[in-house]
Amino acid sequence: MNLTLRQVRYFIAAAEAGQMSMAAKELNVSQSAVTIAILQLEETLGVSLFDRQPGGVRLTPEGSRFLGRARNIMAAVDDALHSPLRENVSETGHVRIGLTYTVGGYFLPRHYARFRQTYPNIAVELIEMPRDSLETAIVGGGIDMALMLVSNLRNHREIDYETLLRSRRRLWLPAGHELVAAQRITLADVADRDYIMLTVDEAGQTASRYWQHAGFQPKVTFSTSSVEAVRSMVAAGMGVTILSDMVYRHWSLDGQLIERRDLEDDIPTMDVGIAWKRDRRPQGAALTFFEHLALTFGGAGREAGD
DSSP: OOOOHHHHHHHHHHHHHSSHHHHHHHHTSOHHHHHHHHHHHHHHHTSOOEEEETTEEEEOHHHHHHHHHHHHHHHHHHHHHHSOOOOOTTOOEEEEEEEOHHHHHHTHHHHHHHHHHHOTTEEEEEEEOOHHHHHHHHHHTSSSEEEEEGGGOOOTTTEEEEEEEEEOEEEEEETTOGGGGOSOOOHHHHTTSEEEEEOGGGHHHHHHHHHHHHTOOOEEEEEESOHHHHHHHHHTTSOBEEEEGGGOOSBOTTSOBEEEEOOSSOOOOEEEEEEEETTSOOOHHHHHHHHHHHHHTTSTTEETTO
């Protein structure tokens, strides 16, 4: 079987977008390139991956199974490209790392596992805190550094940081929603729809700022700190939401599909980074952890999905 990474990448984008044209736009290539690559992929596999419909495409059962395997392929490639190749099992030390709920659940685990494999003799103490408490602990010396949403950072005078990941915020919709097929979507189009608001890690406060900047307010029918609750409610058609790619998954716990679309408005990214006290840059084991993540992401500002 002769599969190319380009074909796999195009397939994943088309599956998540639900339309070949949206996938082409996201990948910055022609729609025909995506279509041809996927047709060749189907010919190689000997199955139909999509049902073609007037409003877009929908995964076949075979397509759904292959999608999971395709994501594993791309994850393995990403791991090979961005994992540190250096090993230094003799280095020892202890590092105290504070983190927020979102970072702990959706960003840290696989990077923590890689670090522990590379540096088994460095003890890592993880402490979950709200953002305000993290900033206080950084300045007061209660932790060596923090993994947090640096886009929410307030104390810029005493805290320095490096951005590792910029995660775009996009509109989440239930499968079959009328906006799924729209060529252009703005906050004005979303304002009169039932809206599910996530509140964890100040997501609600961030949303309020860009909604107010656009001159609209979301029609919030339910607020929750549970990302899984948001997924289930959106997938069930109870409302729409705007959340970052870092926490996106295209299905809910009960297996219903969640679509994702770009917005024309200027929606800020959700930036994950490492923060430390400005006059106390990480040293020793803390510096090793810092450099490990910086090397993994190949420099500051890597975008989710790159």
